[in-house]
Amino acid sequence: MKRLFLAFMALLVMATVRAAGSFDNPDTIVVARDGTGQFRTVDEAIEVCRAFMDYHKVIFVKKGVYKEKLIIPQWLQNIEICGEDRDETIITFDDHANIKTADRPKGMGTFRTYTLKIEGNAITLKNITIENNAARLGQAVALHTEGDRLRFINCRFLGNQDTIYTGMAATRLYFEDCYIEGTTDFIFGPSTAWFERCHIYCKANSYITAASTPKEQMYGYIFNHCTITAAPQVTKVYLGRPWRDYGYTLFMHCQLPPQIAPEGWHHWRQEAKLTARYLEFENTGEGAVTTKRVDWSRQLTKKEAAKVTLNEVFQRNDGWDLEK
Secondary structure, eight states, rough: HHHHHHHHHHHHHHHHHHHTTTTTOOOOOEOOTSOOOOBHHHHHHTTTTTOSOOOOEEEEEOOOOEEEHHHHTTTTSHHHHEEESTTTTTEEOOOOOOOOSSSOOOOOOGOOOOOOOEESSSSSSOEEEEOOOSSSSSOOOSEEOOOSEEEESSSSOOOOOOOOEETTOOOEEESSSSSESSSSSSSEEEEEEESSSSSEEEEEEEEEEEOOOTTTOOOOOOEEEEEEETTOOOBBBBEEEESSSSSSEESSBBBBBBOOOOOOOOOSSGGGGOOOEEESOOBBBBGGGOOOTTTTSSSOOOOHEEEHHHHHHHSSSSOTTOOO
């Protein structure tokens, strides 16, 4: 009898371990609000992913609106969150910097307002919308990144002030065929980020970027073959202003609308223009006329522009090659 009991307990333990690790594989996890997937929330799917995975795991999110405030923690990697439909698969939340609570009577501050915060490395988002739909009452981040080697393919990022915060220096981000909208400084931070064929939509008279690139970091924001548009009421938009000294932003081969301010760039603080690295190359459209650009911005030469490639910008000898 004792032997039978021990055998039963061993089988029970094995079954428990097997159940606990049932998602410890490269298979796709399905999330659906209507209950037709394995999980009803994205957060639940993230929770079952194994730490430091060495395989690619997909979280497939069916169409629907998911009101969630999410963190992909730093111990997760090689995860892809893929929506069923970019415009109909929406992760949304509505925090903004001036929300007051008992423990934060002055407001929660910009950096806690994210809808999605990515701390892990080698994370990919595809065909999905990340939104902060807070009223225009303060800064409200939709995407907050801290990880390295992050990819965003055919995604939408919706918000007003501070839509995308690239929050960690020396990290590399790649955006391809994405739609990004906002009002003020809606792409900001110290990371190196490449935007390829993205649509940037300006919702107010303000500033598109606010780079805080460190002095020792060679590249900051690079917009290549992007299209900038503006809402009907918008009349004056700056390409960027430096959140910190040495901010780096380059627009090349981009379509710039007439709403782009003739001077192109703003110095924010008077002394910042002494160190800001603001560059353009072969842009087109009414907003690309450079005759009245500020004298502390610069047009690249063809030789200089030829050196600005994905491999050059992202080189780290760690195997991350987006040009393959």
